[in-house]
Amino acid sequence: MKHDGTLTVTKIYEFAYAHRLPAYAGKCVNLHGHTGRLEVEVAGKDGPAYPGIVVDFHDLKAIMADIVAEVDHTYLNDVLNAPCYARWAQSHLDPVQDENGQEVYAPTAENMVLWVLHRLQTAHVGLDVRRIRWWESGTSYAEWRAGA
Template identity: 70%
Template structure:
């Protein structure tokens, strides 16, 4: 009997980072750090996405795909990552601008903006990867999520 729905697999990555929210009214305006957790969920078709029957994506392949992204985030100052000139065109089209304390227009590394950045990186670097969901955990009880709809 055929099944309905799709099988997905999720890989979880943990890393340390620092950030601050420019011109924010609250504690997050100050430089602080987190142990971040990132979940990436992908799906495959009925037959799966790999040559091996029953595997959507090899977990080792997903780890390899995410390696450069996690490396860019691990022990990084996310304000620099999100405002890197390499991402300027994308950020200008997709993220809200905030004015920092020096009067410059910048992009704030909120959980919401960072999950969008991860989705952009995956869609740009791996357009054939069927990403279903990305979840950016800022703490054990708080996350932002991007979903393919």
């Protein structure tokens, strides 16, 4: 079927995590947990694998498996500040000073969206990511959308 516009598919992932926002002026300065939800939307053209399929949902689940495993039942402060992401974080995120005066990166929903985007773009070059939405609760999320 021919159409105008962009055809996308979205896969949703749920997981649990803990975090805190260092030196934050609010309750989130304390260690707390969430049941998080992550939505990843990708675009494509019909085929070549199968007409009418942008990306097989099973394939998208496999693409995201390592990323979801990295945040599921973890302390996000350790994930975002891991040495393997230091170079990326320095060039893409604004640091905050923790209570000891050390510069760190805060695992806000906004920063985690950017981290997921980075992980997808480096691990799966060519995947046409259109939207990433990180739900911190049933009523609150941060979102990145591809530019027009």
